[in-house]
Amino acid sequence: DQQVKQNSPSLSVQEGRISILNCDYTNSMFDYFLWYKKYPAEGPTFLISISSIKDKNEDGRFTVFLNKSAKHLSLHIVPSQPGDSAVYFCAASARDKIIFGKGTRLHILP
Amino acid sequence: DAGITQSPRYKITETGRQVTLMCHQTWSHSYMFWYRQDLGHGLRLIYYSAAADITDKGEVPDGYVVSRSKTENFPLTLESATRSQTSVYFCASSESAGTAGYTFGSGTRLTVV
Numbered sequence: 717d718q719q720v721k722q723n724s725p726s727l728s729v730q731e732g733r734i735s736i737l738n739c740d741y742t743n744s745m746f747d748y749f750l751w752y753k754k755y756p757a758e759g760p761t762f763l764i765s766i767s768s769i770k771d772k773n774e775d776g777r778f779t780v781f782l783n784k785s786a787k788h789l790s791l792h793i794v795p796s797q798p799g800d801s802a803v804y805f806c807a808a809s810a811r812d813k814i815i816f817g818k819g820t821r822l823h824i825l826p
Numbered sequence: 827d828a829g830i831t832q833s834p835r836y837k838i839t840e841t842g843r844q845v846t847l848m849c850h851q852t853w854s855h856s857y858m859f860w861y862r863q864d865l866g867h868g869l870r871l872i873y874y875s876a877a878a879d880i881t882d883k884g885e886v887p888d889g890y891v892v893s894r895s896k897t898e899n900f901p902l903t904l905e906s907a908t909r910s911q912t913s914v915y916f917c918a919s920s921e922s923a924g925t926a927g928y929t930f931g932s933g934t935r936l937t938v939v
Contacts, residue, residue: 722868750927759916760869762927805869812857812876812923813884818868 719743720808722817730825735793737820739806742787746808749782751791754803754819763804764791796824829853832917832931839907839938847902847934849917857920858900859928860884860892862913869916875900876923907938 721740729735741749747768752760766773766780766789773780779792793800801824806817830851839845849858860872861884871884873892881892889911891903900919904911914935918928 752927757932759918759930759932760928761930765927809923813859813871813874814928815871815885816861816869818866 718817719746720806720815720817722806722820724820725818726821726823728823728825729796731798732795735791735796735800735822735824737791737793737804737806737822739789739791739817740787741789741808743808743810744787745810748809749780749789750807750809750814751778751780752805752807752816754805760805793822796822798824798826800824830917830919830929830931832915832934834934835932837934837936839936841908841938842906845904845907845936847904847915847917847936849900849902849931851898851900851919851929853919853921853929854897855919855921855929856897857923857928858894859918859920860890860900860902861916861918862886863916863933864913872902872915904936907936909938912936912938 750765751763753763754760764775764778782789803819803821805819807814833848859874861869870886875881875894878897914933916933917931920928
């Protein structure tokens with residue numbers, strides 16, 4: 717049973733435009749949500765997180781939105797840059813571990 | 827060097843052999859984790875540890891064994907490797923559970939032939 721779902725395996729966005737990556741979850745007990753970025757042949761790196769008691773968190777070009785009633789979160793990247801091309805993992809934490817989604821590959825087009 | 831290191835970086839082994847993947851962190855983080863990454867499955871948790879001598883199963887623990895005799899080390903052993911265990915394995919550490927971002931190692935690419 718997949719608790720964290722990223723339904724788009726890939727996404728292509730023009731450089732300079734907004735990238736929106738989506739994630740859905742099923743477990744109401746998750747208390748933190750996180751986004752990780754992964755380049756080929758490297759480990760994932762933490763990008764941004766949001767507590768379940770908030771609906772928005774912003775860090776530079778990255779903003780995460782949480783809609784608890786819909787069990788949905790999204791990551792907005794504005795403006796998108798070539799270095800943003802990577803796989804993005806949505807993740808959720810409950811107690812002492814983090815569950816990851818399958819990832820979305822983001823391509824930033826020149 | 828400070829950080830989290832995994833070894834070996836690449837490993838080829840035969841079906842039925844025992845193989846151990848090493849993970850070492852220098853921050854004295856309490857929590858350590860093992861994930862595997864497979865196409866179509868993303869990152870799946872194998873085992874995790876909240877402190878030395880405390881380990882617990884994740885989503886896909888079958889066929890794996892872990893130990894944590896020292897805070898800084900968290901080896902993952904495949905007791906009898908199978909082809910389905912061909913994967914990229916990532917170790918991670920964190921000073922707290924869940925809320926803080928994990929720091930991942932660079933991964934071990936394991937091929938079982």
